[in-house]
Amino acid sequence: MAPNNQNYNADELEPPTWLNDEFFSKVLQNFETDAKDLQLKSTKLSPATLKGDHYASVMFRAAIGYECDGVAKMKKMIMKIMPSEEGHKKEMFAESTIFETEISMYTEVIPRFEQILRDIGEDTVLKAPILYYQLSPEKVIIFEDIVPLGYEVVRDRYASYEELRAAYAKLAKWHAISYKINLEEPEYFEKFHQGLLSIPKIEDNEVMSAGIDHLIKQMKTMPSLQEYVPHLEQIKDAVFAGAIASFKEYHNAPKADAYYVLCHGDFHNKNMMFKHNAETGKFEDVMLLDYQLCYVGPLVNDLIYSIYMLLNSDQREHLAEFIYFYLEQFKETLQKIGFEGPMPKLMKIAEQRMQHKYWELFLLTTFLPAWLAFRGGDIGADDIMTSEDARNEMYANKEFHDELTKLLPQYLHLGYFEKD
16 A cells, blocks of 8 residues: 555555455356356555545555466456545535445436437547446445556646547537437436535535635735735625525426536546547547536536636636537537537627626635635645635645635626625
8 A cells, every 4th residue: 555645545455355355256257247256366456546636536456366267367447435434524414425426427428418419420438347336335446547548637737628628519419419418318318416516415515615714714814815805705695605506407407508517527537538649649548436416407507617617817718618519529420420409609608607606706705715725735625625724725725825816807807796
């Protein structure tokens, strides 16, 4: 196992005792279904990700050596486990259905999406291979590790223009298929209603609910930003509640003219792996990951999320171009799969983005500072959830300050600070 290193989440430094030979033998039997003789030879476990890459699960990487009918084999896996250690993470997700959601996505929904694409002659892949899952006695999902296939997480840079277009294209195809299914078979997605801001007791999470208060407190110490304090104070009580309403809109108060899809729910670059040709370096593919927070909601929610969790400061200047490209892919997919209704319009997406301004302001005031802190590598989600000092540090981050200086005037001029 990796040493006790600040680069990893604390709960991923030591695997639980039930990840033993008996368990891995059961996993092998699950995908080597034709084998007459299976013998586990070796297991090597290590943390699967770095601090700040994820939060909702505990993740390990496994290299499993085994013999199958006399042939030596090695299988590399990624394991996602429901948090079990007492603490904030377990408390936050204890009553959620995130594992049930992801299992359904990988075993039912995404295979259907991919088959629809195959039927129109497209070979787009929307998921990594799943090897095993269970909901009891422990909740765990195991995927094939796609690093050996040439995929990698971008860590020391932001995604390139080409990589971003590929990511938006896959999201567009995903959204388009779900848009058609949801209109024709709304019951199909009935159980997908628990996004991040609609999990039980999310309102009690202080980090989520009080982000804007922390920001206002910090801004009062920054002369260059103090003029915006009254604007944020005017709407601060509406931001978190409004963001939650965006997540619950489809189920609680659907609008007749809104575009509802199965949202990914966590569309950021740590939930993507990019593949480049080993010899030429040419970009080849992007694999979307992590479907724990999928829910039916406004199409714009994923797009708004990407503004802060996928794009960098310069790339945000080209947001309109990315959304235009996304919508073209969306409409093209709808046409190919036989959708006969009216096509979504660009102006309507812009209008609906404004309608969900509180979701956007929530991301600006709560998620963006955390995301920038994660990228620095010294602060993880656990730190932010449990430490007031860590939260103060992330709100004082110079890169975040520079973004506020750039973005707050834009939101003022767009009318985002006008109270409804």
